Amino acid sequence: MMDKIDEALKRIILTQEDLDRYEPQSYRDFLHKVSRQPTRILRSIFQVFHDMVSTHILPMEDDSKFDPESIHYVGYDCSPLFVEDSDNPFFADRLFANRLVHLVDALRRGAQQNKIYVFEGPPGSGKSTFLNNLLMKFEQYVNTEQGAMYETVWRLDREVLGHLSDPEASKILEELSRFSNSFSQMYKDVQEENRKSSEGLAPQGFVEVPCPSHDHPILMIPKESRRQVFDDLFKNDQSKWELFTEKEYEWVFRHTPCTICSSLYQALLNVLKDPMEVLKMVYARPYRFNRRLGEGISVFTPGDKPIKQTILTNELLQRRINDLLRDSNQVRYIFSRHAKTNNGIYALMDVKSHNTERMIELHNIVSEGVHKLEDIEENVNSLFLALMNPEDKANIGNIQSFSDRIEYIKVPYVLDLNTEVQIYRNIFGRSIDEHFLPRVLHNFARVIISTRMKQTSDALTEWIDYPSKYNLYCDAHLQLLKMEIYTGNIPKWLTEDDHRRLTAKRRSRIIAESEQEGDKGFSGRDSIRIFNLFFSTYGHRERLINMTVLKEFFTKTHKELGKSIPPGFLDSLQRMYDYTVLQEVKESLYSYNEEGIVRELKNYLFAVNYEAGTDVVCSYTQDTLKVSEEFFKRIELRLLGDETTNEQRQQLRADVQKQYAGTTLTQEVLAAGVPLEKTRLFKDLYQRYVYYLKDRVLDPFLENENFRRAIKDYASESFKTYDKKIRTDVAFLIDNLRRRYSYSQAGAKEMCMYVIDNNLAQTFATKKPSAAPGKNV
Known part of the structure; x- marks a missing residue:
């Protein structure tokens, strides 16, 4: 049994590699x-x-x-x-x-x-x-090998220093030997050394004195000698070039050791007369960070009272050093709490109460990079971080010189809808997606984020001249467009002209507006509470959560929440959703012969060069064409729409013939060798043609009640009773919705029923989108 206990204990003991490191x-x-x-x-x-x-x-x-x-x-x-x-x-x-x-x-x-980095955000933003x-x-x-920083440790060799003629030397070394590896444990370790001496134990061969400021060992090389030393030490490669030229390495040549290390170096140099002998007593080890002990990382909350003892020292050690050097002013063995986070992180959680005092105290430290201890200057090269609520700026606002020492980084409420959904999934489980139709969960996030954004945007107003042209996809204030840009997505429904006008400068202005948003509206905690209320109300229904349910929650079930949502936003969101799902159903039902479309358009482009009544053989398809008004009309109605007039068709035909003869044939096909189907004109006509076919794809089924019932009965025994054509079309539709848009089978059926029952095809039949394809002809 004891063997098993020993084996178990070995698993929690540090490995030899960890100890050696x-x-x-x-x-x-x-x-x-x-x-x-x-x-x-x-x-x-x-x-x-x-x-x-x-x-x-x-x-x-x-x-x-x-x-x-x-x-x-x-x-x-x-x-x-x-x-x-x-x-x-x-x-x-x-x-x-x-x-x-x-x-x-x-x-x-x-x-x-000379900066303090303040992460500023409203309560509930997760700072x-x-x-x-x-x-x-x-x-x-x-605390890993990859991220290790190094600190200086002095090891004063007894054998070397023991030959000093000074009779006080042995006494000094006796007292120094009691000095521990940790200043906070100094007196306990001294008592332990006394106990060992009284028991007759042999003292160790050196006195180990860690630098209280965690100075990097490289700083022990005299400042004036470093460039020459490094030039000799490093081979001529990229690393040496970066070290000598990059600004990030300036500290290697500019910084000096703390006063304690500097004093020790000078004192030993005075005695040993040889810098090499002094450096033999300098050692290096990884800087062990420990937030709980305040080593390398110190974090203060507003309720943490200031420590009364601001100066740390060891009177016994100080007295013996004075005796050794015979000059009490040469080495002052004092340091502050800031030494524990030198080359580390000093952080304040909320600048209020006692942390306001600490923040103000940092002003002089940040300004000069030093901390005054009586008449001693202590180097402080720390990363200073702080958290702040916007209203707490007044606590330091009276210090004008402080303003250029602070850099604010906004931590607002989430403005990226994908991240907002991530939060819901993390808290409530990824299984919540199974209860929503596609995009409805993200639309819930859009509603929440709309309360955090400004309703007007100078950057968007300057860019989009007439927002109403996007009323099928967006709200009047273009908040939905800005949300997409915040996620890094440029919507495909933008017109070609607006896409071209979205310059880098305009993009930067839009992103920059996020600095003024996210500090009002539903907080992170509010969002979680509201989603919990929503999901507990609707998440256990047999049917999947759709947009009707979402809109009802904010407009009827909890009207008080709807008051925070921008006016008209929910209607715009519903309209955008309806149009999107209608296009998905059309796209999924579309099954026209692509090869046949390409063939027909090649024949059309060839035929526009001939008068009606001419019989020609198309050089692209080898088809014999009877060029007639009926031939042109059949294709042109699919390019322009059923309500197109004869004058509009004639104008299109003339424009196509002009572009084909002047650019497509001469410059692209003949001169550049581009296949006809890859020319700009052909791609534009193809896009028009397919758009028309997809737009009309539902027409044959809308008046067919059997089609609706077949969708409802899909995957049941009743579905087998329908004729083969309907079964094939419905199966094709459901399969495409699942494969292309990640619907479940139940979700695909419900979405099709939603489109049919709400007459979305008729609703959008007369609302041709302004961003329709074919703008270039």
């Missing part, structure tokens, strides 16, 4: 490691923070990377950083993810000096969850 290594060995991996070892807190975020945030495919008007508004998968292994996941939408990536990119480039998850992943990252 934190064992200090000599300065020579450390420089060897630096020479092999300079860009990984020589990293400041800002570079490591950038690398941590970049490691955990995965960029998605940039669909617009070949678009000359792209603003590189990329989608990022932030799950590894904020969701995975987190008790309380934070879901970053596309807007916030881009802000965060831009921030860490700026940090890496060296733009981090605290965001910061806690961010710090948790950072702590995990820096």
